[in-house]
Amino acid sequence: MSATTFAGSSQFAVGSILEDGGGIVAAITAALFLNARYAAISVSVASIFPGGRLRRFVESQLIVDESWALSGRSGRFEWPILVGSGLLLYVLWVASTALGTLVGGALEDPNVLGLDAAFAVLFLALAMPYLRERAALQAAALGGVIAFVLTPFTPPGVPLVAASAACLLGLRR
Amino acid sequence: MSDVWVVVIVVGAATMLFKAAGPVFVGGRELPPRIRSVVDLLAPVMLTALVVTQTFGGNETITVDARVPGVAAGAVAVWRGVPLVPAMVIGAIVTAVVRQLGQ
Numbered sequence: 065m066s067a068t069t070f071a072g073s074s075q076f077a078v079g080s081i082l083e084d085g086g087g088i089v090a091a092i093t094a095a096l097f098l099n100a101r102y103a104a105i106s107v108s109v110a111s112i113f114p115g116g117r118l119r120r121f122v123e124s125q126l127i128v129d130e131s132w133a134l135s136g137r138s139g140r141f142e143w144p145i146l147v148g149s150g151l152l153l154y155v156l157w158v159a160s161t162a163l164g165t166l167v168g169g170a171l172e173d174p175n176v177l178g179l180d181a182a183f184a185v186l187f188l189a190l191a192m193p194y195l196r197e198r199a200a201l202q203a204a205a206l207g208g209v210i211a212f213v214l215t216p217f218t219p220p221g222v223p224l225v226a227a228s229a230a231c232l233l234g235l236r237r
Numbered sequence: 238m239s240d241v242w243v244v245v246i247v248v249g250a251a252t253m254l255f256k257a258a259g260p261v262f263v264g265g266r267e268l269p270p271r272i273r274s275v276v277d278l279l280a281p282v283m284l285t286a287l288v289v290t291q292t293f294g295g296n297e298t299i300t301v302d303a304r305v306p307g308v309a310a311g312a313v314a315v316w317r318g319v320p321l322v323p324a325m326v327i328g329a330i331v332t333a334v335v336r337q338l339g340q
Contacts, residue, residue, distance in 0.1 A: 178332030185311030
């Protein structure tokens with residue numbers, strides 16, 4: 065699954081739902097909600113992809129939260145950073161998945177190691193360079209509140225998509 | 238075909254389409270300025286929302302657990318200029334220790 069769905073959170077969701085006997089419809093729905101954000105993310109970097117449609121299709125698969133966030137740190141999105149970090153992450157991701165299937169049985173719950181918190185810190189560190197401007201800070205705060213408020217009432221993934229409504233603050237000015 | 242493979246194929250195909258949506262259909266064109274100003278806010282907004290769901294999210298619940306002190310420690314580390322990977326390790330260790338103490 066790591067090779068075809070390069071998006072970690074949806075893989076974890078599918079894994080836990082299937083393991084709990086949640087059924088394939090529930091697993092697919094959850095994963096689609098979680099990954100729907102990539103439609104918006106891909107539009108935000110659409111203009112940096114060169115070449116024909118096929119090339120753009122292939123390279124667009126390297127978009128993940130992390131490569132996307134790294135590529136925009138300078139204030140505008142940069143194609144070499146997105147594709148370079150995306151490729152590196154993809155190789156590491158598939159390789160560590162393979163390793164995990166070999167040795168994963170030894171570890172009952174990876175969250176014992178605090179890996180869930182480590183990912184939150186990762187997203188926080190990635191967010192920092194974007195939060196220097198006042199407008200970005202306001203929109204981020206609103207998006208965070210939307211995500212927090214919706215989390216108890218909606219399936220995972222929906223709070224993320226709904227939070228993107230905070231971007232409409234960009235229409236002011 | 239097993240259930241797992243059905244999920245892998247459907248989710249894989251849909252995710253590829255989500256990711257391709259912008260680059261393939263919007264392409265190399267520049268976005269109009271008003272849309273640009275909306276789209277530019279996506280990174281700070283989405284990353285902040287991911288921090289929130291990753292810190293407090295449960296199965297349709299808000300959960301305050303050992304992740305909170307861990308993320309707080311990681312946040313202080315990031316704030317003080319600690320590089321990314323050590324900051325993640327700090328967050329993980331604090332969470333793991335608090336989790337152990339709580340058991």
